[in-house]
Amino acid sequence: MSWDRIAELLELAEAEAVWGYENAAPPSAVEMLGLASKRLGGGVVLSARNDVTKYWSKALGFGFESPVTADLVAEITGFYREQGALFATLQFAPAVLPPDWDSIREKEGLTEGGTWVKVARLAGLVQSPETELRIAEVGTAEAEQWASVLARGFGMPEEGIAEMAAGVVGRTGWTAYGAWDGDELVAAASLLITGQVAEFPGASTLPGHRGRGAQSALLAARARQAAAVGAKWLSAETGKPEVEGANASLNNMLRTGFEIRYERQNWIWRP
Incomplete structure (x- = not known):
């Protein structure tokens, strides 16, 4: 499989x-966060x-079905203007950026943000150190608690964001996992199976419980499920x-067999 095809699957x-x-x-979270989306x-x-975190306004997944062009980027930024957004992050795999990218981004006023790394590995069992924490799937009855831990572990406000995140629990293709210290949920993680890829879209641990092996154990649990359902790739980004x-x-993922596939520059848009 070509490098570009792998990038397409991961993106x-x-x-x-x-x-x-x-x-x-x-609907309450849609109104609170001012959510809107478009394919x-x-x-x-x-x-x-x-969104005060400036995380959830983003555009990604481009350059595979059709090329990245000046018209496409203008349409993306036009959507943000229509929505009254004050900040957005555009994310493109390096392989899809066109030769005239510098002129496109200058025309649209895009500036360099931070750099992310895309990590992946072939599906298979992941070894992790033993932990005294209990690792298990999270059901819909625990969705709000799980989403609260996920948001707080990332340092994000619960209001709106946790309510939004709770909505994926129980949805087709999604599995939520948690780590418990006795009766207390102290870490949260999610898994999305889409096509050949098992995407690991977010995991966090409450500050007072870090360093106890929660994230390594949650990686292993999700990898076991991905292998069981026949996914080919495990994918994440940070x-x-x-x-x-x-x-x-990133350290946890690299220790469990993930490899850095490429680095991806964030491009920041402001009106």
Whole structure:
């Protein structure tokens, strides 16, 4: 399988995960966060006008169904203008950027943001250190608690965002996992099976419970499920640390057999 084909699988799986989160939101969260979304050119454009974290307004998954062009980028930024967005992140795999990308981004006022790394590995069992925490799937009855832990672990406000995240629990293709210390849920993670890819779209641990093996165990649990259902690839993404080795999430994934497939520059749009 070609490098570009692998990039396509990984990028589209991530796009479906973000789409799933935002389109599972109940009406109250849609209104609170100012959510709107659109499928365009094979990718997705998502706007969260009132999101103080500046994370949930993003456009990704482009360049595979059709090329990245000046018209496509103008259509993406036009959507954000229509929604009254004040900030958005455009994410393109490096392989799909056209030769005239610099002129396109300058015309649209896109500036460099942080860099993410896309990590992946062939599906299979993942070894993890033993932990005294209990690892199990999360049902719909625990969705709100799970989403609260997920948001708080990332340092995101619960209001609106946790309500949005809770909507994926129990949806087709999605599985929510948790780590419990006794009766207390202390870590949360999600899994989306889409086509050949098992996407790991988010995992976090509450600050007071880090360093106890929760994330490694949650990686292993999700990998077991992915192997059981016949997924071919495990895929995730995280920020590239300024200091090598400083991203604990990336370190956990690399220790369990994930490899960095490529680095991806974030492009920031403001009106």
